[in-house]
Amino acid sequence: MSDVYPEQPVPPQALPAPLSPSDERTWAMLAHLSVLVNLFTGFLGPVAALIIYLVFKDRSRYVAYHSLQSLVMQLVYWVGGGIIAAILWTVAGVLTAVCIGVLLYPLALIATVLPIAGIVYGIIGAIQTSQGLDFRYWLIGDWVRGTLTGSSH
Numbered sequence: 001m002s003d004v005y006p007e008q009p010v011p012p013q014a015l016p017a018p019l020s021p022s023d024e025r026t027w028a029m030l031a032h033l034s035v036l037v038n039l040f041t042g043f044l045g046p047v048a049a050l051i052i053y054l055v056f057k058d059r060s061r062y063v064a065y066h067s068l069q070s071l072v073m074q075l076v077y078w079v080g081g082g083i084i085a086a087i088l089w090t091v092a093g094v095l096t097a098v099c100i101g102v103l104l105y106p107l108a109l110i111a112t113v114l115p116i117a118g119i120v121y122g123i124i125g126a127i128q129t130s131q132g133l134d135f136r137y138w139l140i141g142d143w144v145r146g147t148l149t150g151s152s153h
Contacts, residue, residue, distance in 0.1 A: 019060040021132070027056055028129035031067035035122030038078050038115070046074040061148070066129055069144045070122065073137045077118025085111040 019027065034048035053067035088108035095101025121137065128135040136142065 016059045019056065019063065024060045024062045025130050025132050027052060027060070027063045028066035029126040031063065031070045032122045032126035032129060032135075034070055035074055035078065035119050038074065039119070043079065045078060046071050049074060065144060065148055066125070066135070068148065069135075069137050069141055070125065072140050072144060073118060073121065073125075076140065077121065078115045081111060081114025081118065085114065 031049050031052045034045045034052070036045070037048050038045035049067050049071040053064055053071060056063040056067065085108060088104060088111050092101040092104035092108050095104065125135045125137065136145075
């Protein structure tokens, strides 16, 4: 039976071609700008950052690092901040019936700014990575770098 189906050598798996420095900067910038997708969809920005990470993680450590940072930052600022703001506004509205809820309005206003701050922070990251600079989100950047390199800080 081996005469009918002779063994053919199996070609080795081709490694994905690495990205050029220009392409790395572009995809890192787009990963950070994925935060703007949230303005139109409400929640798909992290999905866009995740897709960029999954597509380019084997081709560029730079893009992998920045897209993963963007994903985590959006989960913290946009999703987390949005949930906290919604809870605070709801509690403040309910407690307004007994007049104490008005005291929560300043806190609810501050929480409302978190998603907006996340958008501004993402745009700053996009600008810096488009210029080839290494941008790190506060607290998130070091954690992501440790996750990608397998070391813990």
